[in-house]
Amino acid sequence: MNTRFLDACWGKPVDRTPVWLMRQAGRYLPEYMAVRSKCTFLELCKTPDLAAEVSIQPVDILGVDAAILFSDILTPVEPMGMKLDFVPGPVFEHPIRTMADVEALRIPQMEQDVPYVLETIKILRRELAGKVPLIGFGGAPFTLACYMVEGKGSKDFARIKQMMYGAPQVYAALMEKITTMDMEYLNAQIKAGAQAIQIFDTWGGILSPADYERYVLPYTTRLINGLNRTETPVIHFVKGAGAMLDTVRKAGGDVMGLDWHVNLGTARAVLGQGMAVQGNLDPTVLFAPQTVIEQEVKRVLDENAGRPGHIFNLGHGILPTVPPENARFMVDCVHRLSQK
């Protein structure tokens, strides 16, 4: 029973720094591609046996200290009434633009509408059998709203910002509804067996600190406060937020996810006591020679300076063309160099 990951989430001392990788169940693994070649990405998300299989692969192949549910942050948005496609990026055919669009959204019944997610979690808990803990996850309300309003990825997010600035009542109604959905979705994951929750705010960092505080923070705070967190730590990851961690911290949670654009030691000083951190190796370091990988792992560990409450991770998802042996080597380095 490896409790290293959960202990670190709670800020307790551990024998070796726990490590997992965002997108560790993914395209860089031939074993994942073998499963994925048989179905579409969405079919994979919606087939519990297969989703569980790819979730477990990196535990066996890389030796990471946690598994994470295989799914997509937009999975619970589809049953709100928004047809979703991947081409390969996510696309909503009818994006949200008006108050009528917001009012037409429904809050899914999780057991009926996303049964495959909850079933995948149950299979994973059974198959992992305590070997490592299972992380559930969801998108932060703002990041989900970005996709729902833009309809797809965006370079400048002009539409969501136009709504935020120009139709604040529509924006607020949308964010309220997403937050309610998100809370029910993540609590359903916890009830099904998720042992930690990571909230991905991939786009929170596109805003100024002032706009983040005004337009994002209230919703993420309500979400985190509404989760059944007694036994389930919450990791809050806002990409691109290195210069506003003091503001992001106010949302609460147990662990702050850090991208690689901030020094981990500086970040811990800003965050202060009572908040663990997760991160923050530059994902492209995994393309480097192994001597450089080892040196960069050591640097991140050195920045943490042995403080309890550090989960090693990349600063963003692992890239699809990374050699798996480099990921495995990185995991080994973290364990070897952090051994007490």
Added chain:
Amino acid sequence: MNTRFLDACWGKPVDRTPVWLMRQAGRYLPEYMAVRSKCTFLELCKTPDLAAEVSIQPVDILGVDAAILFSDILTPVEPMGMKLDFVPGPVFEHPIRTMADVEALRIPQMEQDVPYVLETIKILRRELAGKVPLIGFGGAPFTLACYMVEGKGSKDFARIKQMMYGAPQVYAALMEKITTMDMEYLNAQIKAGAQAIQIFDTWGGILSPADYERYVLPYTTRLINGLNRTETPVIHFVKGAGAMLDTVRKAGGDVMGLDWHVNLGTARAVLGQGMAVQGNLDPTVLFAPQTVIEQEVKRVLDENAGRPGHIFNLGHGILPTVPPENARFMVDCVHRLSQK
């Protein structure tokens, strides 16, 4: 004679906060599109009369306090021996990959190889006739290297990072050569009449603070130290560097350009005395209703709290679909709200 911009660069008190916009000579202006419709982007850069015409347009139309040379950061890279196309993003057909590629690069003779840039500056100084100062500019060595090695824009910059980590001697040789070219290029602009220089490090922020310090800082520092700065302030803008301003500051220069992901007041506290700042309104605010534009301009001015040494700007280039009347309104707001 409006010296507001230069005074602010030197940290001197001014009657009203000076303001200009990155990419102020650009596609959002119908007057620019009228000129641009007659030629390609590169032809526009290389035709001094037309380049000067579009550089002056925003001075008249928006009432900004400085003009900036119309050109592209890759203009001096082409005569190093790299054929450049815009499709519409920049593309180098033969990117730099090996030491032989680096050795084949030549340092241009600026008067012979980029005469149109120097001629544009001379025309502009004559036509502006002291109405507002003229800013020259160039790409920081790292940003130029990114384009030269990747061959085009990139999402993860895997190739430049592979070179940085895996072939550090090739990377260093390339950066040395670019830095030498850049210094001669920007000094030629100063000699031709540029009254301030902005260095754009668009991609410096893709690195961790530790990697920035190791792989970028030495070159930008050498560049800035090598400029004829006695009468010509240098603005250093590293996009995405809000969480590592303490490190970026070590490169020197007179003004730090700030994107909108950092609170301007917090940034000034980190930068300390002796460094002016430029920025940092979110460019998408210009899509908002004018009441919101005014409120956001006021917020940025409030974050500066009346300290000398603030040049108002966007946190990145103005977006091509912004209504020109909103840009004009923003400039007016800055002047009106900051009036002493």
